[in-house]
Amino acid sequence: MKNTIIYFIITSIVSPLFSQPSGKEILNLIDKNLAAGTRIMTAKMIISGARGSRTIEFKTWAEGEERAFTEYTNPPREKGTKMLKLEDKLWIFSPSTDRIIQITGQMLRQSVMGSDLSYEDMMEDPDLTSHYNASVIASDTVQGRDCWVLQLNAAGEGEAYEVRKIWVDRERFVPLREELFGKSGKLLKRTQLSEVTRIQGRWYPMKIVFKDMLKAGDGTQFIIETLRLDDPVPENIFSKASLK
Amino acid sequence: MLAFKLAIKNLIGAGLRTWLNVFVLSLALVMIVFQSGIIHGWDVQARIDTTEWAIGGGEYWHDNYDPYDPLTLDDGHGLLPPELSGLYNDGQAAPVLVTQASVYPEGRMRNIILKGIDPDQKIIKLPSSQMAGDTSVINALIGTRMANATKLNKDDLVAVRWRDENGTFDATEIRIAGIFRTNVPEIDNNQIWIPLDRLRKITGLEDNATYVILKQGITSIPTVPGWIFKDRDSLLSDIESIIKAKSIGGIVMYIILLSLALLAVFDTQVLSIFRREKEIGTYIALGMTRWQVVRLFTVEGAMHSVLSIFAAAIWGTPLLFLVAKYGFAMPKATEGYGLTIAEKIFPVYALGTIIVMTLIILITTTIVSFIPSRKIAGMNPTEALRGKVQ
Numbered sequence: 291m292k293n294t295i296i297y298f299i300i301t302s303i304v305s306p307l308f309s310q311p312s313g314k315e316i317l318n319l320i321d322k323n324l325a326a327g328t329r330i331m332t333a334k335m336i337i338s339g340a341r342g343s344r345t346i347e348f349k350t351w352a353e354g355e356e357r358a359f360t361e362y363t364n365p366p367r368e369k370g371t372k373m374l375k376l377e378d379k380l381w382i383f384s385p386s387t388d389r390i391i392q393i394t395g396q397m398l399r400q401s402v403m404g405s406d407l408s409y410e411d412m413m414e415d416p417d418l419t420s421h422y423n424a425s426v427i428a429s430d431t432v433q434g435r436d437c438w439v440l441q442l443n444a445a446g447e448g449e450a451y452e453v454r455k456i457w458v459d460r461e462r463f464v465p466l467r468e469e470l471f472g473k474s475g476k477l478l479k480r481t482q483l484s485e486v487t488r489i490q491g492r493w494y495p496m497k498i499v500f501k502d503m504l505k506a507g508d509g510t511q512f513i514i515e516t517l518r519l520d521d522p523v524p525e526n527i528f529s530k531a532s533l534k
Numbered sequence: 535m536l537a538f539k540l541a542i543k544n545l546i547g548a549g550l551r552t553w554l555n556v557f558v559l560s561l562a563l564v565m566i567v568f569q570s571g572i573i574h575g576w577d578v579q580a581r582i583d584t585t586e587w588a589i590g591g592g593e594y595w596h597d598n599y600d601p602y603d604p605l606t607l608d609d610g611h612g613l614l615p616p617e618l619s620g621l622y623n624d625g626q627a628a629p630v631l632v633t634q635a636s637v638y639p640e641g642r643m644r645n646i647i648l649k650g651i652d653p654d655q656k657i658i659k660l661p662s663s664q665m666a667g668d669t670s671v672i673n674a675l676i677g678t679r680m681a682n683a684t685k686l687n688k689d690d691l692v693a694v695r696w697r698d699e700n701g702t703f704d705a706t707e708i709r710i711a712g713i714f715r716t717n718v719p720e721i722d723n724n725q726i727w728i729p730l731d732r733l734r735k736i737t738g739l740e741d742n743a744t745y746v747i748l749k750q751g752i753t754s755i756p757t758v759p760g761w762i763f764k765d766r767d768s769l770l771s772d773i774e775s776i777i778k779a780k781s782i783g784g785i786v787m788y789i790i791l792l793s794l795a796l797l798a799v800f801d802t803q804v805l806s807i808f809r810r811e812k813e814i815g816t817y818i819a820l821g822m823t824r825w826q827v828v829r830l831f832t833v834e835g836a837m838h839s840v841l842s843i844f845a846a847a848i849w850g851t852p853l854l855f856l857v858a859k860y861g862f863a864m865p866k867a868t869e870g871y872g873l874t875i876a877e878k879i880f881p882v883y884a885l886g887t888i889i890v891m892t893l894i895i896l897i898t899t900t901i902v903s904f905i906p907s908r909k910i911a912g913m914n915p916t917e918a919l920r921g922k923v924q
Contacts, residue, residue, distance in 0.1 A: 394605065399636065399645055447700035472704035478695065504693045504705060506641020 313424025313440050319463040321419075323492050326519040328353050332363075333515055337405045338508040346403055355417070357528040368403065372533045380409060383533035390533050405510035406479075406502040414450060418442060421449055432457045432466040433484055451478065462486060462493040477503050490519045541834040545841070548806075552838065555798050559842030559895060562795040564850035566788045566891050571854065571881030572862060573784055577777045578882050579717070580874040581770055586659045587718040589769045590628075591750040594618060594761040599632075599744050604647075607634055611744045617756045618746050626752055628655035629743035631733050635696035637726065639684035646680075647725045648696060650733030657747050660721060664712030665729050672732050673711035677722025681713045688713055694726070699738040706736070717876045773874060792895070796902045803835045803906040814910055815919030828907045835903020839896045857881055 311319065334347045347364035362371040370385035380393040393400075398410040418424070422442035430437050442454040453475070457467040464486050470479040479502055483495035494517060501509030526532060545552045585591075599610030614622065614629055621627035628651055635648040653666040665673040672694075676686060686692060688710055695705040708728065716722055734740050746761075755763055807814070817827045861878030 399634070401643065444702070448702070450697075450701060450703055452702050452704075470703075472695070473698060473702050474704050474706060476705045478703055478705055502643070504636075504638040504641075504695060505643055 310426060310438070313426050313442070314419055316426065316438060316440060316458055316463070317419045317424050320458060320465060323463045324494070325354075326490075326492070328520055328523045329517065330521050330523065331514050331517045334364075334513050335403065335405055336511040336513065337403065338510070339404065339506070343508075344404075351523045351527050353523055353528065359527045359532060362403075374528065374530065374533055375412065376528060378413060380413060381530060381533060388534075390530065406500045406505060406507075407510060410450070411479075411500075418454070421445055422454065427455075430457055432459075435462075435466060436460045437466060459486070459493075464493045464495055466495070479503060480509075489517055492519065538833060538837075540830055541837050544834050545837055551802060552841070555795075555802055555838045556841040556845050558798050559795045559838055559899065560846035560850065562791040563842060563846045563891060563895055564854065565791055567846075567850070567883060567888055568854060568857065568881065569784050569787060570781075570887045570891075571858070571883040572879055573777060573780050574884055574887070575858075575862075575879050575881040576780075576875065577773070579876050579879060580773045580777070583717045583876065584720070584770060584773060584874055585750065585766060587716050588658060588721050589747065589766060590657045591748040591752045592755070592763060592765045593748065593769060594627075594746040594758060594763050596744055597760050597762060604634060607632055607647075607744070611739060611742045612760060613741050614743045614746070615758050615761065617758045618743070618761070621748065621752075622652075622746070625656065626749045628652055628657040628747045629730065630745050630747065631730060631737075631739060631742055632744040633696060633733065633737055633739075635694050635726070637684065638693040638695070639686050639690075644684060644724075646694075648694065648733060649725055649727050650730035651727055652730045657749050658721075659716075660727065661712060661714050662727065662729075664714075665727065667711070668709075672706065672708040672728050672736075674708045675712050675714060675727040676710060677719075677725070678713060678715045679719060679722045680725060681710075683724070686710050686713075696737065698736065704736065718874050720874075776873060788891075792898065795895075796898055799835055799838050799899055800902040800906060802838075803831065803903050806834070807831065807906055807909055811913070812919060814913060815916070818913075819919060824910055824913065828904070828910045831907040831910060832900060832904045835907070836896065836900040838903075839899035842895065843892055854881070854883060858883065 329350070329352045331352075332347070332349045334345055336343055336345050344365070346362060346368055348360050348362045350358060350360045352358040356375075356377050358373075358375040360373040362368040372383045374381045374383075380398070381390050382393055383390045391397075393409050398413065399408055401408055402412065421444065423445050424440050424442045426438050427441045428439040430439050437457040437459055440454075440456040440458060442456065444452050451470040452473045453471040455467075455469045455471070456465050458465050464483065465481075466483050466486075468481040468483075469477055470481075472478050479500070481501070482499045483497070484499075485496040486493050487496050488494075494514070496514045496517070498512040499509050500512065596610050596612050598606050600606040611631060618627060618629065622629055631650040633648050635646055637644050637646050651660065651662050653662045653664075655662055660675070662675065665675050667673060671691075676684075681687070684692075690710045691707045692710065693705055694708050695703060697703055708726070714722075721727075734742060748755075757763075814827055817830070818824060822830075858881050861880045863878050864875055
């Protein structure tokens with residue numbers, strides 16, 4: 291009897307450790323949940339700054355992580371502004387100037403429409419598994435959900451952020467929080483994902499709050515209003531001709 | 535000589551009309567000398583200030599560096615070659631490392647250029663020694679333009695974010711150790727200066743530099759592979775272009791001023807000939823040829839310019855001297871123009887310009903005096919004596 295009790299105690303302690311997936315496996319499970327062939331969404335961005343907040347509405351067509359096309363629909367001042375991402379290149383069309391500009395170099399560091407998101411944040415390669423060594427460092431509860439806390443250390447040189455921490459929902463494999471750190475360990479950016487909804491068999495966060503921790507304000511809310519996954523997207527959408 | 539004496543007598547006799555013309559001409563001359571003096575003074579000051587504050591005795595640029603193209607900053611630096619290290623160690627040069635960064639004054643992001651320079655350098659007037667001292671924090675130096683734009687004050691702490699040589703972000707707080715005032719915007723606008731060794735350390739660019747400023751008067755200019763030497767003249771070519779453009783703009787102003795003054799002389803001559811027909815007839819009746827009378831009237835007109843030169847010397851010289859001594863204050867707004875302009879410009883009057891302008895006024899006044907006087911050559915003396923309009 292005594293041996294049986296000891297056995298149960300040991301297995302109850304050890305077995306969760308063995309059943310816990312590795313950091314890389316968790317990242318793969320996130321990808322499996324979130325990665326869709328195509329995404330068509332309407333969304334809005336609420337940018338909060340020192341002088342109040344403003345809302346920008348837009349529609350996005352995306353195919354994988356390589357190709358994306360966004361058209362701003364509201365407010366009237368931004369209406370008609372279009373953005374095209376093709377692999378590592380980004381173009382923007384502004385109807386007020388009637389010109390297509392390729393965003394390169396220092397321009398990539400500018401914020402997108404005054405938000406806490408820069409163009410280079412948008413251009414970042416989302417494939418974390420090949421760039422970072424992930425390990426589970428703790429368990430935590432975020433938004434009432436049990437999470438694994440993943441620490442991602444840059445596998446080599448040249449990554450934008452040396453360290454990332456991701457809080458991942460244990461059941462749904464959706465990241466609920468991400469923190470990005472500089473080389474010295476200073477927290478630079480925080481992303482909070484919430485309102486996780488079941489869409490076409492996948493769990494998707496419908497609200498994302500980006501916060502540049504060095505900037506004042508409450509950050510930028512990114513709220514998905516409608517989302518369709520794996521719908522066909524016309525090929526001509528992802529061409530420079532569609533910008534004008 | 536007779537023409538000259540008569541001309542003087544007639545001019546003096548004409549009274550206020552003469553003195554008005556003389557004043558207008560002298561005003562044009564003084565204004566032209568003043569304006570060219572201001573442009574010349576600006577040129578001289580801009581060259582001196584730029585040399586003392588920014589470029590010293592010339593610069594070596596890394597092959598890939600182009601100050602007009604921020605895209606080159608990622609690759610526009612390299613290890614300081616032995617030739618330039620030697621100059622640096624001898625106190626003959628100051629290496630500068632340049633990188634892009636973002637600063638967050640009052641929580642607002644602003645893209646800037648982060649520059650590193652040795653706090654002990656004595657090559658340029660940048661008060662870099664203010665960055666020395668407490669090493670627990672990065673001490674930074676900014677110019678008044680940058681301070682106004684970011685609303686940063688001395689001893690303020692502000693977050694700065696940058697990317698290292700591999701593109702990895704990092705951030706820290708820096709302390710504004712000093713705010714300098716300079717007339718040279720190219721070392722002030724949108725820039726933050728920090729100690730060179732700190733910038734090298736945080737970016738991982740040990741022993742690197744983007745450009746190297748040489749001490750003024752240095753004569754030994756070695757050829758350094760991978761680095762391009764820019765002499766003072768080429769570094770000042772922007773100022774030269776601006777001054778040239780301003781000088782051309784100034785010439786338009788001179789033409790307008792001079793034209794107004796010459797119009798007054800021309801008008802006076804036309805009126806003189808119209809009103810003095812009997813006098814013209816008398817001159818011819820007394821034995822003067824028509825062309826002698828033409829010459830008399832031309833000399834009379836031209837004498838306006840001679841008198842105006844004296845008048846300009848009398849009232850203009852002290853005025854121009856005072857401006858040269860106390861300077862001409864430029865509007866505060868000019869600081870933000872991005873041009874090297876001092877708060878006060880001290881005009882530099884070039885003797886050549888004064889002589890040339892004096893000759894131009896003499897010649898042009900003579901020409902505009904001659905043109906209406908030609909009418910006399912075609913006059914009938916009898917009709918002229920009767921005062922009949924011809």
